Amino acid sequence: MTQKQNIIDLKDIVVKFDDETVLKGINLSIKDKEFVTLLGPSGCGKTTTLRIIGGFVLPDEGEIFFEGKKINGVPPYKRQVNTIFQRYALFPHLNVYENVAFGLRIKKRPEKEIRTRVKEMLALVGLQGYERRNIDALSGGQQQRVAIARAVINQPKVLLLDEPLAALDLKLRKEMQVELKKIQQSLGITFVYVTHDQEEALTMSDTVVVMNHGVIQQIGTPQDIYNEPQNAFVADFIGESNIVDGVMPEDLRVQFLGRDFVCVDKGFAPDEPVDVVIRPEDIKVVPPAEGQFTGQVDTVTFKGVHYEMIVKVEGKDWMIHSTKCEEPGAVIGMRVDPFDIHIMHKSDEPIYRDDDPSTVIDEEAVQ
Secondary structure, three states, X not given: OOOOOEEEEXXXXXXXXXXXXXXXXXXXXXEOOOEEEEEXXXXXXXXHHHHHHHOXXXXXXXXXXXXXXXXXXXXXXXXXXXXXXXXXXXXXXXXXXXXXXXXXXXXXXXXXXXXXXXXXXXXXXXXXXXXXXXXXXXXXXXXXXXXXHHHHOOOOOEEEEEOOOOOOOHHHHHHHHHHHHHHHHHHOOEEEEEEOOHHHHHHHOOEEEEEEOOEEEEEEOHHHHHHOOOOHHHHHHOOOOEEEEEEEEEOOEEEEOOEEEEOOOOOOOOOEEEEEEEOHHHXXXXXXXXXXXXXXXXXXXXXXXXEEEEEEEOOEEEEXXXXXXXXXXXXXXXXXXXXXXXXXXXXXXXXXXXXXXXXXXXXXXXX
8 A cells, every 4th residue: 555645744833923822833744635634622723723734824933844845935825725714705796606717717727628627616516507506595505515616626735624614504514524525535635624523523534633722632543532542631622531530550550439440551650640531431330239439320311322421429520421321319330341441641731621711812813
């Protein structure tokens, strides 16, 4: 199998807005024909990273390489990159055909070529027959498809997408996740996608780059990011997690909740304090006498394919996803297999919370 070459390399990228450092020495390589998602909470630096690649923001420090050539001073229109913004930026006074044809008209391509290419692009995004429609007569999903067709008709080597599904309703957003992945595979070009939606990242990506506070926390496949998070922030941001303090007295053994548990992790210092991460779906509900530890059910919520239970264990809330439904107030046993106990080094990175009131940098506001 041929090894894919890097198409983009960011080396030691630092970006400052006023007195705030938004990117803190970012190093990232993106391979040709890869679907890469920059994922993280608001203010983490993902949009700024995208704009660095597109040429809309210049780094204060560091180097940007495209196919091995440094492009720090190359303006956006000279880069083999196109961008789809969150608001699509379509021309309301032009119909669908002319919106898609716009880039080729700027390049003064022959009319015959324009007709052929526009027809191909509209077929690619499933909008055959919409050529003469006005933009304001289209749904949000259709407008997004026009934006994609317009962006790729010039055959860029990289397409940058800045939260393009954010304005769509849930059902349409899920449909477009699948469509975007199909389009990327059909075109065979590199997609760099920005989102704060974990499900989008896991659904579409070949590689996920998790960011927080201007620092890359982890790079990996969706499976790696979910199953083997490198720190408590990643574990809590990607899906739901129970995170508790623990100690590793020795390899393959961890202590938490005042008990010893067998685990599969090693390489920690003797008696090293650690974060213990257990996913809600990995906790088995058993009779109290058969549990490794017990708790009292506080709340139960039906989620369609499972029940979500909040269980009080020694004063701390634990989340369990189970097809079994226990009544609030019931005492239950809980068991966890060794390979479902994830151990990670303590980190200074704060655990993510949706309702965290701490101040974050609004990347768009300061640009």
